[in-house]
Amino acid sequence: MLAQVSTATVLGVEAVPVRVEVDVAHGLPGLTIVGLAGGAVLEARERVRSAIRNSGFEVPPRRITVNLAPADLPKEGTAYDLAIAIGILAASGQLPHADGLSTSALLGELALDGGIRRLPGALALVDAARAAGLSEAIVARDAVGEAAAVRGIAVVGAATLREVIGHVSRTALLPVADPAPIPDVVPSDAPDLTEVIGQSVARRALEVALAGRHHCFLEGPPGTGKTLLLRAARGLLPPLDEGEAAEVSRIYSVAGLLDRAAPVRRERPVREPHHTVSAQALVGGGPRVRPGEASLAHRGLLILDELRHFRADALDALRQPLEAGSVTVARVEGAVTLPAAFQLLAAANACPCGWLRSDRRLCTCDDGAARRYAMRISGPLRDRIDLWVTMEQPASLLSEIDGRVPSRVVARRIAAARDRQLERQGLLNADVAAGRLLADDWLGRRAVHTLVREGERLLLSPRRLHRAARVARTIADLEGSVAADPAHVLEALHYRPGIDR
Amino acid sequence: MIGVGSRGPRGEEALDALAGGPASRAGRPIHAARASWHDLDLRAMDPFADRAAWVALSLVPGMGPASFAAALRAYGSARAALAAGPDLVPLIHRAPPDAAAHLRRQSGESVARTYAGVQRLLGACDGRVVTALDDEYPGTLAQLDPRPPVLYVRGASDALHATSIAVVGTRRASGYGRSAAIDIGDALARAGLVVLSGLALGIDGEAHRAAVEAGGRSVAVLPSPLDRVYPPRHRSLAAEIVAAGGALVSEVPPGAGVGRPDFARRNRLIAGLSAAVVVVEAPDRSGALLTASLALALGRELYAVPGPIDAAASSGCNRLIADQSATIVTSSGGLLQRLGIHLVPADRPVAALSEVEGLVLGSLLRRSASIEELMRLLKMPAGALASALTLLEARGLATSYGGATFHPTLLARGRGGGSRVADSA
Incomplete structure (x- = not known):
């Protein structure tokens, strides 16, 4: 039997969604994880086995294959534990009513006793789940505060694998966390x-x-x-x-x-x-x-x-x-x-x-x-x-x-x-892209003329002129002018690097 | 008036006051009573026949100008002195241990070989030997005692004989100092005087360059041999000086490039070659003050550009003025007047300046200032002043030399130039 569960992993500073596919079939008993899984991911086998057993369920003595998709993405870390465990239970028919699984992201690391530990980057992971179109994210209970900062997705905190099982099989629903409040801006302690x-x-x-x-x-x-x-x-x-x-x-x-x-x-x-x-x-x-x-x-x-x-x-x-x-x-x-x-x-x-x-x-x-x-x-x-x-x-x-x-x-x-x-x-x-800098409707015709003429006299490089154009536009914006004046350009040119001697 | 050979306006007290100063640090007595060059009859010697021997004798280890004179007196000619071999050693002041061995090797052939070697090195850098016997030897050095027996010269010899004014100062010049050096170098060059200096970074370089850019002549006295121009950053400036009809002079023989540049001898030569010395900017303990005291000792007229009382870069100049050792320079025009030259001022450049730019330039012409100071003077915001200054810089009318203070350029003072803004890229 086949089951599919959603989770996510961190890549750089972005989180990307990952599908966990679990197939339970006849054959030699064993648990195989494929899909460019690194060392910590392979260790998930032992954590998942213990956590399932200690939560009162069983790992079926059959040939279990877990695929982490997309399979070409190298995977590291412990982010897949919870998804793999639920996937095994679903694929082995131990979660008969787990309809909610297709719209939930499961984001947690398992302890041997079935407890759920928080993942680093919870906020980013939940945000990736939201971006992938999922409607619910199940995270470790102590990660709820961080995860609830993401809007547009229901965030549920769970402390144990049993709680998650209860939630996804709709027997004991967990409460949806309140969205984290947007704080007031604290006055800065910077010197005046x-x-x-x-x-x-x-x-x-x-x-x-x-x-x-x-x-x-x-x-x-x-x-x-x-x-x-x-x-x-x-x-x-x-x-x-x-x-x-x-x-x-x-x-x-x-x-x-x-x-x-x-x-x-x-x-x-x-x-x-x-x-x-x-x-x-x-x-x-x-x-x-x-x-x-x-x-x-x-x-x-x-x-x-x-x-x-x-x-x-x-x-x-x-x-x-x-x-x-x-x-x-x-x-x-x-x-x-x-x-x-x-x-x-x-x-x-x-x-x-x-x-x-x-x-x-x-x-x-x-x-x-x-x-x-x-x-x-x-x-x-x-x-x-x-x-x-x-x-x-x-x-x-x-x-x-x-x-x-x-x-x-x-x-x-x-x-x-x-x-x-x-x-x-x-x-x-x-x-603003360089192509737009010298357009008349951005800086103004007179300003561009001044920039080019005086820039040439001061022997400035094109890169320097581009930078001066942007600065001149900002000076004009500080004054609220629609077009930049030659004076704004000249002031921008004043802030060029000094002589290197 | 420029009085070559006449005593300057100051008395001996000023000299005494300076005696404990930089002059004594040079380690060479200014009036060498022993081995004076004055009682040598150089006319009796043949400049062509003795040339090789003079060069060879000057290259003997430890041989300075005073020892050279002593050797000439004792043996009558350089050739005879070399023939004396190791007997010459007692005449060499502080002779190094290898002097005797070197002298033992001297023979007629080796003298010719040494001279040919020097000529070859000089040929490569377009230089030539000028001995104290030659007509080309600058007459102003006649007062220098002891005087360098051999000079190495590149460039026009008439630049060495024209009246030259030394413009010297610190290597770590401020914008103020640079501005003053350019003003003075330019004014002197336009008046037809040769601008003499030491090719150092800072004041020296600015004065040389201003003279060259004004179309005038300049002479650079090097602390290094001609084939190894020091500082390396001024190699192209040195070439420009020569190309503009000026000259490079050095006491250091070519091929001696590995040694340290000899600033003390360079400064002494500057004082000796000049008719008057202008110290543009010098802190306490500046080499320019050594040149100044040597110039006083030689009876050259000494001028100094004053600085603000709290400017460390000008403290040496201010002290020269306070001690009445130097005459104060309040403007380049005033300096020319004191030197007895009247220059017709050129017309002010007609540049299309806005009212603000005109105000800023007018203020700078009265006194160099930073934006901060201009804000107080003109009651204008920083942004408006920054744009006015950029325009003045682009027009070549003002420059900051990379610092915070802006100075009017020669062009703003109505005297051409203005190409110097190209530095600020």
């Missing part, structure tokens, strides 16, 4: 912009960067407020919208970083890895591909303070996500693409002592050392930075107290500018 002294240019650049998801780099001597500005940035972004929240929650679910008490995220993720981070930890990877900091900062901020102290291979690995918004990790079995549409905010000293090109103090670095230090931000990485700000220590600590705009005002302007972009093109300006 008013704490930064002076630095009007850096503030302005940061506002523009956040308004259009442009990558921004602050360079300057110590004590200019670089780090403080980066910290203040986390308090300036609007909360995640529903779609973004689902994407981010899936990634965090797979990474095991979801707050179980509040699985739905509203705050934009902010990741601030230390400069000793490895390339793999930064962009993801590993034998079982795990999301790195770049993916954990998806739809949020990746803050890299002291950018020039990061490992060269780690910075190199950032090139792809900076350009494409995703990371492709190649494996023998195939490539996995991790979402990584983060916004880079970085800061660094210009030289080892920090005072290169400052008017306030003398740089004490050897010229060669200073050059090598500058080159730690490679050409390709520099090319991908949209706004490059050279900072200087304020002349007076008391300067410009009146001119400082508080974070909440700036945050409002940023949110308004983002709304304008989403309304116009459904994307933030940073994500």
